[in-house]
Amino acid sequence: MVKTEKDLKTKDSPTDEELIARFQQGDNYAFDLLVKRYKDPLMNFVFRFVGEREEAEDIVQETFLRLFKNKHYYREIAKFSTWIYTIAGNLAKTELRRRRRRKLLSISSFMTSEKDYDIPDEESNPERETNTVVTDRIIQKAIDKLSPKFKQVIILRDIQGFSYEEIAEIVGIPLGTVKSRVNRARLKLQEDLKHLMNEQ
Numbered sequence: 001m002v003k004t005e006k007d008l009k010t011k012d013s014p015t016d017e018e019l020i021a022r023f024q025q026g027d028n029y030a031f032d033l034l035v036k037r038y039k040d041p042l043m044n045f046v047f048r049f050v051g052e053r054e055e056a057e058d059i060v061q062e063t064f065l066r067l068f069k070n071k072h073y074y075r076e077i078a079k080f081s082t083w084i085y086t087i088a089g090n091l092a093k094t095e096l097r098r099r100r101r102r103k104l105l106s107i108s109s110f111m112t113s114e115k116d117y118d119i120p121d122e123e124s125n126p127e128r129e130t131n132t133v134v135t136d137r138i139i140q141k142a143i144d145k146l147s148p149k150f151k152q153v154i155i156l157r158d159i160q161g162f163s164y165e166e167i168a169e170i171v172g173i174p175l176g177t178v179k180s181r182v183n184r185a186r187l188k189l190q191e192d193l194k195h196l197m198n199e200q
Helices: 016-024 028-050 053-069 080-102 107-117 126-145 148-159 164-171 175-199
Strands: none
Touching (some): 028 080, 028 148, 080 148, 148 175
C-alpha cells in the first residue's frame, strides 16, 4: 500500500489546516512542510492518472505553484487534502484533454516512461523483480484504458486510500456516483487484467 499524506503525520505534528493557516499569515516554512507532506502522494496520484513521469512532475509542480499563488483562496470549510487533490486532479484532466486533442494518448507513451523505474539491482532477485515490473506495467496498462472519470476515482480510492466521502468532495460529484464509478472501474479492471495476463 502506497503511503498517503495521512501516514506522514504524527500526533505531535501540525495538521494540514494549521499549516495552511500559518502559510496564509506569511510563514513560508509551513508551505515547505506542506510540499514535503504531499509531494510523493500527489506524484503517485498524478503519475497513475497521466501515465507519464515527466508530465506528472510538471503537474505536481504546477499544483504547488498554484497553492503558493492562491493560498488565500483556501477556506477551512473543506479539508486541505481535498483542496489540493482537486487542484492536481483538474490539472491532470486538462492534460489528458490536451493529449486527446493532439491524438497522443496511447499505451506506447506509458511504456517509454516505465524505463525510469527499470533500474537493475545486482543484489536482488532478477526474476522476482522482473515479475513485479511486469505486473505493475500490466496494472498500469489496464488503468490507462479507463476513461478519466473512472480512472480518477479508482486511483483515489484503491491507490491513494481516500474514503468515498473524501472522493465525492475532491471530484465534486454525489457519493452514490462515486461508489458506482468505483465499482464499474473495478469490474472493468478485472476484465482487462484477465485479458492482459493471458497475453503475457
